[in-house]
Amino acid sequence: MKNDITVGLDYSHNNMLTLEASSYADFTQFLFTSAYKLGKIEAGFHSLEKVKNYGAIIMSIPKNINLAPKEIEVLEEYVRGGGSLLIIGSRGGEHINRTNINELTRKFGFEFITDEINDSVNYVNLQKRPLLADLKPHYITENVKKIVLSSACSLGTIKLTAAQEQNVKVEVLVRGGLNCWRKRFDGRDWIEEDCPKIPLLLTSEYYNGQVVSFGTLSIFSSLGREYGFSAFDNDIIIANILRWLTLDVAAEGKVITIDIQRDLFHWADSLVKIKKWENFSDVLNVSLKYFKDNYKTIMQELESKQHDRYQITTQPKKVLKEKEEEKVIDLIPKRKAEDLEDIISAIEDISGEKYERTLQEERVFIGELPEDLNTLTVKELRSFCSKNNINLPTKARKADIIKIILYVLGTD
Numbered sequence: 001m002k003n004d005i006t007v008g009l010d011y012s013h014n015n016m017l018t019l020e021a022s023s024y025a026d027f028t029q030f031l032f033t034s035a036y037k038l039g040k041i042e043a044g045f046h047s048l049e050k051v052k053n054y055g056a057i058i059m060s061i062p063k064n065i066n067l068a069p070k071e072i073e074v075l076e077e078y079v080r081g082g083g084s085l086l087i088i089g090s091r092g093g094e095h096i097n098r099t100n101i102n103e104l105t106r107k108f109g110f111e112f113i114t115d116e117i118n119d120s121v122n123y124v125n126l127q128k129r130p131l132l133a134d135l136k137p138h139y140i141t142e143n144v145k146k147i148v149l150s151s152a153c154s155l156g157t158i159k160l161t162a163a164q165e166q167n168v169k170v171e172v173l174v175r176g177g178l179n180c181w182r183k184r185f186d187g188r189d190w191i192e193e194d195c196p197k198i199p200l201l202l203t204s205e206y207y208n209g210q211v212v213s214f215g216t217l218s219i220f221s222s223l224g225r226e227y228g229f230s231a232f233d234n235d236i237i238i239a240n241i242l243r244w245l246t247l248d249v250a251a252e253g254k255v256i257t258i259d260i261q262r263d264l265f266h267w268a269d270s271l272v273k274i275k276k277w278e279n280f281s282d283v284l285n286v287s288l289k290y291f292k293d294n295y296k297t298i299m300q301e302l303e304s305k306q307h308d309r310y311q312i313t314t315q316p317k318k319v320l321k322e323k324e325e326e327k328v329i330d331l332i333p334k335r336k337a338e339d340l341e342d343i344i345s346a347i348e349d350i351s352g353e354k355y356e357r358t359l360q361e362e363r364v365f366i367g368e369l370p371e372d373l374n375t376l377t378v379k380e381l382r383s384f385c386s387k388n389n390i391n392l393p394t395k396a397r398k399a400d401i402i403k404i405i406l407y408v409l410g411t412d
Contacts, residue, residue, distance in 0.1 A: 026222040061101055061217075092116060
């Protein structure tokens, strides 16, 4: 990270998140150790030129004070021109905090909802401290498995026109679980209702700038180890948010999240270390540049290999199976009655016992049949019928075959 990035904190609207507050000491220490230059914005946002001095601005929700129309205009222009905003809400949104923050956020495609999120199953000590694991893959959620957003309001996305969608992209990165419910102010009373999969943290890419927003200050707290800055992966996601907001997009390129096969990742990672590449992104950019410059040649080669592989794999399975079976059958040695006789004799010599032979050589009938057909086997009878063109039922028994033979020969 470059060490010349200045992050400004809004001090001009009774904001609760300040560097001096002991309740946010862990977060303040993180900012200093991360080499960010820090600044206090105490005169509001009335000058675009002054606001441009900051690489990113952190604005916690104003308390009992409204943003002036000029300030909303300046902040919108700041983001449009490439600036970055982290806007942090609080329980109850605008209604509890008595402010007009949504007049600003709606320009970026979202708003804070007047509610407080709970979870009846996945929570830390209290249901108002939901434990969240429904995270969308993104630079901001990298290495993040679970976070806690205590006493948080939810976020609502705004329906954009086709023209607005060309310059505004809102992406929800963290959602509530299936057992989320909320207390929502309907204008007269606070009502309780289920709200599964509700948006709780999102990004907005607005023209050349970007905005990140969520609805609680508790994530920065040093007081609650079970829900504050040090709880679960809360510190990681805050670090990722600030890194994403302060990236030099013009120099470092568009930030995206991609899935890389494990073996390719390890190969590229080792290449960066051994061959002294500056970073992982350079390896990917060079690879994509080569792919772009040689796209037609590479695709033709791949399509040729795919075609050859298809020709091999599309041979009829039945034909292949039959050929394999034939090869196996050819390996089976052919045995004669004499072979089996030799085997039995050898066993008798070893064991000293005698075994009754039931094997008979298959006889071929040339001439007359024996008087007693019962002395023949079924196989021998069928052989006789086959040679003399006598048709037999498929499952005919021995007695039936004898009757048929006698009938045909006229001796029955």
